[in-house]
Amino acid sequence: MPTILDKIVATKRDEIARAKVDRPADRLRAAIADAPPVRDFFAALAAPGPIKLIAEVKKASPSAGLIRDDFDPVSIAKTYEAHGAACLSVLTDQQYFQGSLDYLRDVREAVGLPCLRKDFILDEHQLLEARAVGADAALLIAECLTPDELRRLHDAALELGLTPLVELYDPENMKSVVAAGAKLIGVNNRNLHTFEVDLQHTVRMREQAPADCVLVGESGIRTNDDVRLLSTAGVDAILVGESLTREPDIGAAVDRLLAR
Numbered sequence: 214m215p216t217i218l219d220k221i222v223a224t225k226r227d228e229i230a231r232a233k234v235d236r237p238a239d240r241l242r243a244a245i246a247d248a249p250p251v252r253d254f255f256a257a258l259a260a261p262g263p264i265k266l267i268a269e270v271k272k273a274s275p276s277a278g279l280i281r282d283d284f285d286p287v288s289i290a291k292t293y294e295a296h297g298a299a300c301l302s303v304l305t306d307q308q309y310f311q312g313s314l315d316y317l318r319d320v321r322e323a324v325g326l327p328c329l330r331k332d333f334i335l336d337e338h339q340l341l342e343a344r345a346v347g348a349d350a351a352l353l354i355a356e357c358l359t360p361d362e363l364r365r366l367h368d369a370a371l372e373l374g375l376t377p378l379v380e381l382y383d384p385e386n387m388k389s390v391v392a393a394g395a396k397l398i399g400v401n402n403r404n405l406h407t408f409e410v411d412l413q414h415t416v417r418m419r420e421q422a423p424a425d426c427v428l429v430g431e432s433g434i435r436t437n438d439d440v441r442l443l444s445t446a447g448v449d450a451i452l453v454g455e456s457l458t459r460e461p462d463i464g465a466a467v468d469r470l471l472a473r
Protein backbone atom coordinates (compact mmCIF):
# COMPACT_ATOMS: atom_id res chain seq x y z
CA MET A 214 0.00 0.00 0.00
CA PRO A 215 1.52 3.38 -0.96
CA THR A 216 1.79 5.79 1.97
CA ILE A 217 0.68 9.41 1.79
CA LEU A 218 4.36 10.24 1.47
CA ASP A 219 4.65 8.02 -1.64
CA LYS A 220 1.69 9.87 -3.18
CA ILE A 221 3.07 13.30 -2.31
CA VAL A 222 6.48 12.39 -3.79
CA ALA A 223 4.89 11.19 -7.05
CA THR A 224 2.95 14.47 -7.37
CA LYS A 225 6.07 16.43 -6.52
CA ARG A 226 8.09 14.82 -9.32
CA ASP A 227 5.50 16.04 -11.87
CA GLU A 228 5.48 19.51 -10.31
CA ILE A 229 9.28 19.74 -10.43
CA ALA A 230 9.36 18.77 -14.11
CA ARG A 231 6.82 21.54 -14.87
CA ALA A 232 8.62 24.09 -12.66
CA LYS A 233 11.89 23.52 -14.53
CA VAL A 234 10.12 24.62 -17.73
CA ASP A 235 8.02 27.43 -16.25
CA ARG A 236 10.72 28.90 -13.99
CA PRO A 237 14.10 27.78 -15.35
CA ALA A 238 17.17 27.67 -13.11
CA ASP A 239 18.90 30.65 -14.74
CA ARG A 240 15.87 32.84 -14.00
CA LEU A 241 15.84 31.66 -10.40
CA ARG A 242 19.57 32.33 -10.06
CA ALA A 243 18.98 35.90 -11.30
CA ALA A 244 16.23 36.33 -8.68
CA ILE A 245 18.55 34.95 -5.99
CA ALA A 246 21.09 37.66 -6.82
CA ASP A 247 18.39 40.20 -5.80
CA ALA A 248 17.09 38.23 -2.80
CA PRO A 249 17.47 39.68 0.69
CA PRO A 250 20.45 38.40 2.73
CA VAL A 251 19.87 35.14 4.56
CA ARG A 252 18.79 35.19 8.21
CA ASP A 253 20.53 32.62 10.42
CA PHE A 254 17.90 29.94 11.07
CA PHE A 255 20.39 27.64 12.80
CA ALA A 256 21.70 30.31 15.20
CA ALA A 257 18.16 31.29 16.17
CA LEU A 258 17.54 27.72 17.37
CA ALA A 259 20.99 27.01 18.82
CA ALA A 260 21.02 30.11 21.03
CA PRO A 261 21.04 29.41 24.78
CA GLY A 262 17.76 29.67 26.73
CA PRO A 263 14.42 27.88 26.82
CA ILE A 264 13.26 25.51 24.10
CA LYS A 265 12.71 27.40 20.84
CA LEU A 266 9.50 27.49 18.81
CA ILE A 267 9.39 27.09 15.05
CA ALA A 268 5.81 28.18 14.41
CA GLU A 269 4.23 26.81 11.27
CA VAL A 270 1.95 28.68 8.87
CA LYS A 271 -0.32 25.78 7.85
CA LYS A 272 -3.72 26.01 6.20
CA ALA A 273 -4.53 22.33 5.66
CA SER A 274 -2.97 18.88 5.85
CA PRO A 275 -3.62 15.31 4.73
CA SER A 276 -4.24 14.22 8.34
CA ALA A 277 -6.49 17.12 9.40
CA GLY A 278 -8.03 18.44 6.18
CA LEU A 279 -8.77 22.18 6.27
CA ILE A 280 -7.34 23.58 9.51
CA ARG A 281 -8.22 27.24 9.15
CA ASP A 282 -10.81 28.77 6.87
CA ASP A 283 -9.98 32.48 7.38
CA PHE A 284 -6.33 31.86 6.56
CA ASP A 285 -4.16 34.97 6.35
CA PRO A 286 -0.51 33.82 6.29
CA VAL A 287 1.02 37.24 6.92
CA SER A 288 -1.25 38.04 9.85
CA ILE A 289 -0.58 34.59 11.38
CA ALA A 290 3.18 35.02 10.90
CA LYS A 291 3.15 38.47 12.53
CA THR A 292 1.23 37.04 15.49
CA TYR A 293 3.76 34.23 15.87
CA GLU A 294 6.58 36.76 15.82
CA ALA A 295 4.90 39.04 18.37
CA HIS A 296 4.39 36.08 20.73
CA GLY A 297 7.97 34.83 20.80
CA ALA A 298 8.51 32.32 17.98
CA ALA A 299 12.21 31.93 17.16
CA CYS A 300 11.64 30.94 13.52
CA LEU A 301 8.77 30.34 11.12
CA SER A 302 7.92 27.41 8.87
CA VAL A 303 5.77 28.08 5.82
CA LEU A 304 4.18 25.21 3.93
CA THR A 305 4.60 25.72 0.21
CA ASP A 306 3.00 22.50 -1.09
CA GLN A 307 -0.23 23.40 -2.87
CA GLN A 308 -1.96 20.11 -3.55
CA TYR A 309 -1.90 18.48 -0.11
CA PHE A 310 -1.42 21.45 2.28
CA GLN A 311 -2.94 24.39 0.35
CA GLY A 312 0.37 26.20 0.73
CA SER A 313 2.25 28.41 -1.72
CA LEU A 314 5.65 29.89 -2.49
CA ASP A 315 3.85 33.25 -2.59
CA TYR A 316 2.91 32.79 1.08
CA LEU A 317 6.57 32.21 1.88
CA ARG A 318 7.65 35.34 -0.02
CA ASP A 319 4.94 37.49 1.64
CA VAL A 320 5.64 36.15 5.14
CA ARG A 321 9.42 36.57 4.77
CA GLU A 322 8.94 40.21 3.71
CA ALA A 323 6.54 40.97 6.58
CA VAL A 324 8.54 39.60 9.53
CA GLY A 325 12.10 39.70 10.86
CA LEU A 326 12.38 35.99 11.70
CA PRO A 327 14.25 33.31 9.73
CA CYS A 328 11.83 31.33 7.54
CA LEU A 329 11.83 27.67 6.45
CA ARG A 330 10.49 26.36 3.15
CA LYS A 331 8.37 23.42 4.34
CA ASP A 332 7.88 21.14 1.38
CA PHE A 333 8.95 17.79 -0.02
CA ILE A 334 12.29 18.66 -1.56
CA LEU A 335 13.64 16.15 -4.06
CA ASP A 336 15.62 18.36 -6.41
CA GLU A 337 18.04 21.26 -6.26
CA HIS A 338 15.58 23.28 -8.36
CA GLN A 339 13.31 23.52 -5.30
CA LEU A 340 16.19 24.93 -3.25
CA LEU A 341 16.70 27.61 -5.90
CA GLU A 342 12.96 28.41 -5.75
CA ALA A 343 13.19 28.63 -1.96
CA ARG A 344 16.10 31.06 -1.92
CA ALA A 345 14.60 33.10 -4.78
CA VAL A 346 11.54 33.91 -2.63
CA GLY A 347 13.75 34.71 0.39
CA ALA A 348 13.77 31.45 2.37
CA ASP A 349 16.50 31.06 4.99
CA ALA A 350 16.13 27.32 5.50
CA ALA A 351 14.77 24.28 3.69
CA LEU A 352 13.39 20.97 4.90
CA LEU A 353 14.99 17.75 3.67
CA ILE A 354 13.13 14.55 4.57
CA ALA A 355 15.30 11.44 4.83
CA GLU A 356 12.36 9.15 4.01
CA CYS A 357 11.99 10.82 0.57
CA LEU A 358 15.65 10.66 -0.45
CA THR A 359 18.43 8.14 -0.94
CA PRO A 360 21.48 8.69 1.30
CA ASP A 361 23.34 10.05 -1.73
CA GLU A 362 20.52 12.45 -2.68
CA LEU A 363 20.28 13.62 0.92
CA ARG A 364 23.98 14.41 1.06
CA ARG A 365 23.93 16.24 -2.30
CA LEU A 366 20.87 18.31 -1.41
CA HIS A 367 22.34 19.09 2.01
CA ASP A 368 25.51 20.38 0.35
CA ALA A 369 23.51 22.31 -2.27
CA ALA A 370 21.39 23.99 0.43
CA LEU A 371 24.49 25.10 2.32
CA GLU A 372 26.03 26.45 -0.89
CA LEU A 373 22.96 28.63 -1.38
CA GLY A 374 23.25 29.88 2.21
CA LEU A 375 20.17 27.93 3.34
CA THR A 376 20.11 26.05 6.65
CA PRO A 377 19.03 22.48 5.92
CA LEU A 378 16.64 21.05 8.53
CA VAL A 379 16.96 17.30 8.02
CA GLU A 380 13.91 15.37 9.15
CA LEU A 381 13.50 11.68 9.80
CA TYR A 382 10.89 9.35 11.22
CA ASP A 383 12.50 5.96 10.78
CA PRO A 384 15.37 5.43 13.28
CA GLU A 385 17.22 3.47 10.57
CA ASN A 386 17.67 6.71 8.66
CA MET A 387 19.70 8.40 11.42
CA LYS A 388 22.87 6.95 9.86
CA SER A 389 22.32 8.67 6.50
CA VAL A 390 21.20 11.90 8.22
CA VAL A 391 24.45 12.04 10.18
CA ALA A 392 26.50 10.99 7.12
CA ALA A 393 24.96 13.91 5.17
CA GLY A 394 26.51 16.22 7.76
CA ALA A 395 23.24 17.37 9.33
CA LYS A 396 23.67 19.70 12.30
CA LEU A 397 19.96 20.54 12.57
CA ILE A 398 17.92 17.35 12.85
CA GLY A 399 14.13 17.08 13.10
CA VAL A 400 12.32 14.00 14.38
CA ASN A 401 8.78 13.67 13.06
CA ASN A 402 6.42 12.17 15.64
CA ARG A 403 3.78 11.41 13.01
CA ASN A 404 3.63 7.89 11.58
CA LEU A 405 2.73 8.50 7.96
CA HIS A 406 1.11 5.06 7.57
CA THR A 407 -1.42 5.62 10.36
CA PHE A 408 -1.12 9.39 11.08
CA GLU A 409 -0.72 8.46 14.75
CA VAL A 410 1.43 10.83 16.75
CA ASP A 411 3.73 9.75 19.60
CA LEU A 412 5.85 12.41 21.29
CA GLN A 413 7.93 9.70 22.94
CA HIS A 414 9.36 9.06 19.48
CA THR A 415 11.40 12.28 19.69
CA VAL A 416 12.36 11.49 23.30
CA ARG A 417 13.71 8.09 22.24
CA MET A 418 15.53 9.54 19.22
CA ARG A 419 17.33 12.16 21.35
CA GLU A 420 19.54 9.27 22.50
CA GLN A 421 20.36 8.25 18.93
CA ALA A 422 21.06 11.72 17.57
CA PRO A 423 24.56 13.19 17.91
CA ALA A 424 24.82 14.99 21.24
CA ASP A 425 26.05 18.17 19.57
CA CYS A 426 23.26 18.47 16.98
CA VAL A 427 20.36 20.87 17.43
CA LEU A 428 17.31 18.60 17.72
CA VAL A 429 13.80 19.61 16.73
CA GLY A 430 10.69 17.69 17.82
CA GLU A 431 8.03 17.87 15.09
CA SER A 432 4.28 17.23 14.89
CA GLY A 433 1.48 16.66 17.34
CA ILE A 434 2.70 19.11 19.99
CA ARG A 435 -0.34 20.67 21.65
CA THR A 436 0.16 21.60 25.30
CA ASN A 437 2.73 23.08 27.63
CA ASP A 438 3.04 19.62 29.21
CA ASP A 439 4.15 18.35 25.77
CA VAL A 440 6.70 21.15 25.54
CA ARG A 441 8.05 20.41 29.03
CA LEU A 442 8.30 16.69 28.22
CA LEU A 443 10.47 17.44 25.18
CA SER A 444 12.50 20.14 26.88
CA THR A 445 13.31 17.82 29.80
CA ALA A 446 14.44 15.17 27.30
CA GLY A 447 17.01 17.62 25.90
CA VAL A 448 15.14 18.64 22.75
CA ASP A 449 16.25 22.09 21.57
CA ALA A 450 13.28 23.23 19.50
CA ILE A 451 9.72 22.30 18.54
CA LEU A 452 7.92 22.63 15.22
CA VAL A 453 4.22 23.29 15.78
CA GLY A 454 1.51 23.94 13.22
CA GLU A 455 -2.01 22.59 13.58
CA SER A 456 -2.58 23.14 17.30
CA LEU A 457 -1.74 26.85 16.89
CA THR A 458 -3.21 27.61 13.46
CA ARG A 459 -6.53 26.00 14.44
CA GLU A 460 -7.11 28.32 17.41
CA PRO A 461 -9.33 31.43 17.07
CA ASP A 462 -6.78 33.47 19.08
CA ILE A 463 -3.40 32.29 17.80
CA GLY A 464 -1.37 34.65 20.01
CA ALA A 465 -3.06 33.35 23.16
CA ALA A 466 -2.45 29.77 21.96
CA VAL A 467 1.29 30.45 21.59
CA ASP A 468 1.36 32.00 25.08
CA ARG A 469 -0.38 28.94 26.55
CA LEU A 470 1.90 26.53 24.69
CA LEU A 471 5.06 28.23 25.90
CA ALA A 472 3.56 29.20 29.30
CA ARG A 473 4.88 32.71 28.90
Ligand SMILES: O=C(O)c1ccccc1NCC(=O)[C@H](O)[C@H](O)COP(=O)(O)O
Binds near residue numbers: 271275405433456
Ligand atom coordinates in the same frame (compact mmCIF):
# COMPACT_ATOMS: atom_id res chain seq x y z
O1 LIG B 1 0.52 17.09 8.73
C1 LIG B 1 0.27 16.10 8.03
O2 LIG B 1 -0.86 15.58 7.97
C2 LIG B 1 1.33 15.48 7.19
C3 LIG B 1 1.00 14.43 6.35
C4 LIG B 1 1.95 13.86 5.53
C5 LIG B 1 3.25 14.34 5.51
C6 LIG B 1 3.59 15.40 6.34
C7 LIG B 1 2.65 15.96 7.17
N1 LIG B 1 2.95 17.03 7.96
C8 LIG B 1 4.15 17.77 7.83
C9 LIG B 1 4.71 18.15 9.11
O3 LIG B 1 5.83 17.79 9.36
C10 LIG B 1 3.93 19.04 10.05
O4 LIG B 1 3.31 20.04 9.31
C11 LIG B 1 4.75 19.69 11.14
O5 LIG B 1 5.58 18.81 11.79
C12 LIG B 1 3.80 20.35 12.16
O6 LIG B 1 2.95 19.35 12.69
P1 LIG B 1 1.63 19.71 13.48
O7 LIG B 1 1.99 20.58 14.65
O8 LIG B 1 1.08 18.40 13.94
O9 LIG B 1 0.74 20.44 12.53
